[in-house]
Amino acid sequence: MITTDICIIGAGPVGLFAVFEAGLLKMRCHLIDALPLVGGQLSEIYPQKPIYDIPGAPGIIAEDLIKNLLLQIEEFKPGFTLGERVEELDRQQDGSYIVKTNEATEVHCQVVVIAAGLGSFEPRKPAVERLEHFEGKGVHYMVKRPEQFRNQKIVLAGGGDSALDWTIFLADIAQRVTLVHRGETFRGAPDSAAKVFELAEAGKIDLILQSQVNSLGGNGVLKEVSVLGNDKSLTSIPTDSFIPLFGLSPKLGPISDWNLGVEKSAVVVDTVDYSTNVERIYAIGDINTYPGKLKLILCGFHEAAIMMQSAFKYVYPDQKLSFKYTTVNGVNAF
Amino acid sequence: MINITVKDPDGHSQLLDVPTDIGLNLMEVLKAYEYDILATCGGMGLCATCHIEVLRGAENLPECNDNELDTLDTLPDADVNSRLACQIRPGENMDGLVIKLKNLQET
Incomplete structure (x- = not known):
């Protein structure tokens, strides 16, 4: 059994950046993705396409963005389980979760973050x-x-x-x-x-x-x-x-069985903290929906930052969260 | 404004009013009419989730470029009448087009 603070389902750009935001708050992450590589759509569908609306990275090539994100989160030493699809979220008595994949990998975590884009890529x-x-x-x-x-x-x-x-x-x-x-x-x-x-x-x-x-x-x-x-x-x-x-085509798959609010193949969240209707389960990036939702990578980055602040209370129930800028504190590696 | 007939995989048929002057491609038009097209790649012609079969009026469409043909080649159910809706920009000469949607979103 893998033990971590936060289990992130989906290793696309938003899931990867979520590791950084968690790391700033000293929360460890493990990512699971159905694809055998990280990057989600950016790696699978358009690795060579330029993306023009990433702040501060004009016209960045999709696969370069993924490389940069991996570099950015390296210090927080995330774990990866690739090529496996999450099938089940098993809630424990203390509120924590055991996340189970189709290949029987189990990840014990305090918080589950669904950053699954359009679902898991399945072969046509x-x-x-x-x-x-x-x-x-x-x-x-x-x-x-x-x-x-x-x-x-x-x-x-x-x-x-x-x-x-x-x-x-x-x-x-x-x-x-x-x-x-x-x-x-x-x-x-x-x-x-x-x-x-x-x-x-x-x-x-x-x-x-x-x-x-x-x-x-x-x-x-x-x-x-x-x-x-x-x-x-x-x-x-x-x-x-x-x-x-x-080729591969994304399917929502088992996510629709997890008793979450789902609307038009997207998970309904509260924009206060991008939490779902189930405690300790959050959804960020293209997989979620709320009034005014825009399916943009940059919006997913924002959602990841807000969401991790909210998740802190489950990982460190006895601590008070104090917000600090990276310019003041730097990034403290694990 | 032109008319395009759309048949969904269940056999239902609908006649759509399609504006030609607001810069939408056919995939975006179909989404605007609430057809459940995934459009994973957002219109780059790479994901093939807006695969359509042209039943009538194919001669009025611009030819496929290499990128579109390449993507269609990866599909198990494409044939000579297959197109990607995102690569078609409705024009006045396409009035009366009849298309069939090949795959709507499955969950």
């Missing part, structure tokens, strides 16, 4: 017959450990960068790689696309264009995929693993 699932039946039995939506595919026959589906990149990478590891793509060309990353065509021509991979995987077969474990061509032809390919790579 293509319409393939019996897809969910074979989840964990040959169907993977992500390549976490490439080694697990060594000497396997694998089929990848998709036409984006990640489908191309993993096809190239796994060509050297798997026994046989087949890439199935709906279109006849690849738009993204021309270099990767050229490499994939090269591998196909050299006979190192099988490339099936203008086709889609339409059903899966096997008895208990995946044995074959069937591929439907745009010309209605049907081909069966023996396979050990099927890896559909169609």
